[in-house]
Amino acid sequence: MTRQVYISGKLVPEAEAKISIFDSAIMLADTMTESTRTFRHKPFKLEQHIERLYQSLKLTRIDPQMSAAQMLRTTLDVFEANLDNYREHADCWIVHNISRGIAIAGADPTVQVGAPTVMIFTQLMDLKPWARFYTDGCHGVTPMSRMVPSQSLDPRIKNRSRLPYTLAEMEAKLVDPAAQSIILDLDGHVAENKGGNIFCVSKGVLKTPTTVNCLAGISRATALELAKKLGIPTEETVLLPYDLATADEVFFTSTPYCIMPSTKFNTLPVGDGKVGPITRRLLAAWSELVGMDIVAQAQAQVN
Ligand SMILES: Cc1ncc(COP(=O)(O)O)c(C=O)c1O
Structure with a gap:
């Protein structure tokens, strides 16, 4: 099954998830992040990861335009939509990347001019390294x-x-x-x-x-x-x-x-x-x- 990823309000096949070359994630590496894992297909301490994510967002003044409870629900939806991709004994990452959105070159970098870019995806947990x-x-x-x-x-x-x-x-x-x-x-x-x-x-x-x-x-x-x-x-x-x-x-x-x-x-x-x-x-x-x-x-x- 093609991996479904979340990008700013939509769940889409991964090949369709695109961000602008002007996104602050690229212009300024201005992106808050979390990486959670599952054990036996159960997310481990996901609430704590989301709590830490919201602390990072607060400190960097990025408005995710959704509550922590909505982020949790959305994250679980992304995870559930992809569960069939993971065999019974395989676990996965659940990754959040949230940037301030479009950055206008040369303008005040602290101003969030539009919607944030909210990206959530899952990935097979490769433990070989x-x-x-x-x-x-x-x-x-x-x-x-x-x-x-x-x-x-x-x-x-x-x-x-x-x-x-x-x-x-x-x-x-x-x-x-x-x-x-x-x-x-x-x-x-x-x-x-x-x-x-x-x-x-x-x-x-x-x-x-x-x-x-x-x-x-x-x-x-x-x-x-x-x-x-x-x-x-x-x-x-x-x-x-x-x-x-x-x-x-x-x-x-x-x-x-x-x-x-x-x-x-x-x-x-x-x-x-x-x-x-x-x-x-x-x-x-x-x-x-x-x-x-x-x-x-x-x-x-x-x-
Ligand atoms: C710099 C740094 N330190 C420590 C950790 C470990 O954090 P956690 O146990 O929440 O994965 C991470 C995780 O990505 C990290 O990036």
């Missing part, structure tokens, strides 16, 4: 580029201006093609990955940076909730590269893979160089929460 990291762990590398400081752009505003993250990820991959970036802020504190949050475990305590320098990830919140349920002490704090290098365990969190263990940091082994027990317990608890084996699903895609 992360599958082997559940057992082997990935290599976290600190790139040369630093986070855009939160004084300039609050990292909690989830937007599509991705150049800083793209450059940072490239620099990490020049060190090791399989590396995942661990971006530092201007003070040298651990911030986040281009698409994920960072955690470490030291002496039984699960630690992650505060949201002063990173996105308030929904997976980050889930990992903290699960840790609390499992009685694992947690701390939102300042972390330096030293803390990751000397930690017992390191992992990333993000919507597609949930938890991605990291067994190497800037070429040094993390702990004993194997995926740690707290990381495995959290992954198991997450699988239990969503009623399916997250790791097995990813590994089945490569086997």
Whole structure:
């Protein structure tokens, strides 16, 4: 079945979804975004994603011209219209991109001159890039580029201006093609990955940076909730590269893979160089929460 996507009030076959070359998404990369995933064809924390989307829209003064409740209903309609495209054991992304709409070159960029461009689509969840990291762990590398400081752009505003993250990820991959970036802020504190949050475990305590320098990830919140349920002490704090290098365990969190263990940091082994027990317990608890084996699903895609 042809994928049906939503664009500004209409559900259309994907080939018919067009935006203007003058859209602020292109002229200014002025687009707020969310990426939600499904587990067993059920959207996970979609309400929280939409709540975060509306916070980003508020801060950037983009009027989506629909309420959060209407956005939720519309999103579910898009998802339901495409469900037949996803096999029983396959899950999908549900992606929102919302721009300020047509931008008039040279005019005041803060003025929304017309309707916003609201785009919603689903896409097969391809977990192959992360599958082997559940057992082997990935290599976290600190790139040369630093986070855009939160004084300039609050990292909690989830937007599509991705150049800083793209450059940072490239620099990490020049060190090791399989590396995942661990971006530092201007003070040298651990911030986040281009698409994920960072955690470490030291002496039984699960630690992650505060949201002063990173996105308030929904997976980050889930990992903290699960840790609390499992009685694992947690701390939102300042972390330096030293803390990751000397930690017992390191992992990333993000919507597609949930938890991605990291067994190497800037070429040094993390702990004993194997995926740690707290990381495995959290992954198991997450699988239990969503009623399916997250790791097995990813590994089945490569086997
Ligand atoms: C920069 C950045 N940090 C962290 C995350 C993780 O957020 P979430 O867990 O909500 O997917 C993302 C997700 O896209 C991101 O883009």
